[in-house]
Amino acid sequence: MAHADAATTLRELETVRQKARGSLNASWLAFLIWGTIVLASAPFTQIGDGAAVGVYWMLATPLGLLITWRAYRSYELRIGLVDRNERLYAAIIATMVVAAFVLGAAGQGGMLSAVGPLIAIGVGLVALGVVKARDLLVAFAGDAMIVLGIVIAVADPDDPALLAALGQGAITILAGLIALERQRSSQRRSGPEPAKS
Amino acid sequence: MTHPALKLNDTVHQRVRLGILAVLGEAERADFSYLRGALDLSDGNLSRHLQVLEEAGLVQIEKGFEGRRGRTWVSATARGRAALDEELKALNELIARVNGGG
Numbered sequence: 378m379a380h381a382d383a384a385t386t387l388r389e390l391e392t393v394r395q396k397a398r399g400s401l402n403a404s405w406l407a408f409l410i411w412g413t414i415v416l417a418s419a420p421f422t423q424i425g426d427g428a429a430v431g432v433y434w435m436l437a438t439p440l441g442l443l444i445t446w447r448a449y450r451s452y453e454l455r456i457g458l459v460d461r462n463e464r465l466y467a468a469i470i471a472t473m474v475v476a477a478f479v480l481g482a483a484g485q486g487g488m489l490s491a492v493g494p495l496i497a498i499g500v501g502l503v504a505l506g507v508v509k510a511r512d513l514l515v516a517f518a519g520d521a522m523i524v525l526g527i528v529i530a531v532a533d534p535d536d537p538a539l540l541a542a543l544g545q546g547a548i549t550i551l552a553g554l555i556a557l558e559r560q561r562s563s564q565r566r567s568g569p570e571p572a573k574s
Numbered sequence: 575m576t577h578p579a580l581k582l583n584d585t586v587h588q589r590v591r592l593g594i595l596a597v598l599g600e601a602e603r604a605d606f607s608y609l610r611g612a613l614d615l616s617d618g619n620l621s622r623h624l625q626v627l628e629e630a631g632l633v634q635i636e637k638g639f640e641g642r643r644g645r646t647w648v649s650a651t652a653r654g655r656a657a658l659d660e661e662l663k664a665l666n667e668l669i670a671r672v673n674g675g676g
Binding site for chain 1: 589592593596597599600601602603604605606607608612613640647662665666668669672
């Protein structure tokens with residue numbers, strides 16, 4: 378086999394693999410679902426001593442996980458490609474959401490309740506970005522949340538919970554919209570790669 | 575030392591079959607339509623190559639139904655994944671050897 382043939386074959390294979398990875402990379406789904414859930418929590422931060430937002434998260438956490446799982450499953454079935462790392466991603470997402478919930482509850486409506494979940498989700502997203510290896514957007518969104526959490530903790534504003542909910546929701550939805558547009562433009566760019574015999 | 579070209583597996587090395595294994599290497603499983611679209615193949619061509627890969631024990635094919643519609647899922651076996659890795663390694667060695675003048 379000639380050197381040029383080997384190089385061409387490897388290039389073609391990489392294109393096919395990138396396309397498959399691009400199809401599987403639907404982080405926008407989770408971003409948009411959780412961004413909406415987080416933003417919807419904002420009004421609850423204004424009710425009472427934090428009990429209302431606690432109840433909200435007690436209901437929203439399992440529901441959000443279920444919706445995310447169903448949405449991914451339905452997306453995979455629609456495109457006809459199932460991710461091989463699905464269980465690993467699910468474990469990371471479940472861990473970060475549960476950690477966020479536990480920290481939120483442990484803070485009893487104080488600063489830890491506002492900043493703890495933000496940082497837990499941020500760290501989880503950085504971990505996801507690293508595990509997915511090619512998803513810098515996920516890691517950047519995580520970094521942005523960690524920075525926001527630190528800024529809120531240092532600035533100590535009057536209403537840290539509201540700021541955290543609005544800031545995290547905005548970052549998450551923005552990342553979701555960028556991820557969705559990124560996937561669409563990647564699909565527009567890459568036509569089917571011929572690999573005919 | 576064996577020349578890398580001799581390490582290429584005839585079953586795997588064929589371009590379409592290599593393409594199929596490359597897609598399956600990224601996923602747990604892919605359906606027939608996805609493979610057909612991603613590799614720009616006809617139904618008959620894809621079926622023929624899948625049959626070769628299945629007979630070699632490199633892929634597993636599951637036929638099922640979604641409602642009334644038939645759906646065929648294909649996944650790489652452990653042997654198929656190993657064969658793909660070996661093939662990629664051999665191709666890279668071949669390139670490195672030529673680039674190195676060996």
